[in-house]
Amino acid sequence: MSHTLGVRQAQKQKTRQALLDAALGLLEEQSLSSLGLREVTRVVGVAPTAFYRHFRDMGELGVALVEEALGSLHAMVRAILAEQAGAEERIDRTVEVVERHVREHPAHIRFVARERHGGVRAVRQAIAGELDRFAEEVAAALKTQPVSDGWRDDDVWMLAELYVDRLVTTAAALLDAEDGEPGEAERVVRVARRQLRLISIGRRHWMAAGGE
Template sequence: MSHTLGARQVQKQKTRQALLDAALGLLEEQSLSSLGLREVTRAVGVAPTAFYRHFHSTADLGVALVEEALGSLHPMIAGTVSASGDSGERIDRAVSLIARHVREHPAHIRFIARERNGGVQKVRAAIAEQMARFTAEVRTELAGQPESVGWSDDDLLMLAGLYVDQMLMTAGAFLEATPGEVDQVAREATRRMRLISIGRRHWLD
């Protein structure tokens, strides 16, 4: 979509990415509202003023982090819901996909879980918007399944929201779990999803 950009832009993007990475690292032990601009630049090794070339404020950086963290989740969510097999197999597959994603990108999902109700309004809004997008995607995915005949659009959206929220909570539980607790978290999450699926099957009774 864009022709090869000059060495100038490349270097700029590299610094910008370094700022994002450093911020994500620092946010493992604090919230965005306490993240200082100087703290980030110090971790990267650039002058504090360089920050302004990329972001207006740390809140702005937070919004960029939301895009980065949730952008990579779109394919996963889609793959989770549209998997083949019966209900039980799909749930197992979904839970292990979540576990893998948390293992590979812990800082990203920690950031989302933390700032979803965090102290920075713009970041909360950005996360809510992306989550609504997820929910809508899951809804259309669910709509194509045979179990969904006779469902109203509203009810499908409700079910999708329930699934999405449950996924994020499961991811958060994986994060806090010690290595020894991971299996138990997975089993609990599986049973929760199974109960929801059972509720889905009898919703129209």
């Protein structure tokens, strides 16, 4: 027999997921600290008290959403960075991935952008932690590239932070662009590419310019 996890647990996870989905939907037009427990359960079609079977409070649900939004991204990022392409192509590929991700999971991205500095401490910390993990991965990848020869470790890290932050900002800008004039999204993408290019140029001349 295949280990079927039990009808019991399966149903539970189903409701749990329904709660997460409902919350994510409602969060498109408000922030977590104003989202009510009853509001969520009402959408799912379940009694308010059922919420407690899955999360202690809204903060806990928020943290779960953070994992859902950012957890799956690591593999993707690592794949891009591992590519042995030229700087220019890598930039294009990176921006493309961000663009696609925003288009496919807009609500998740919006949630992260909104709650990154939002009103719920636990969620803020979860996001910060996840972004730190990204920066770590980026830093590790940057370090293996020849351009980084002679760089101090903390300078590699500062560059990694710069990259990660730029991608997050670009993603957020793309969201804002979506419900604006058409063509605005393309402009954002074009600007993002050039900004990354400028950073890349600065990187190439960092040592020669006496980075310290």
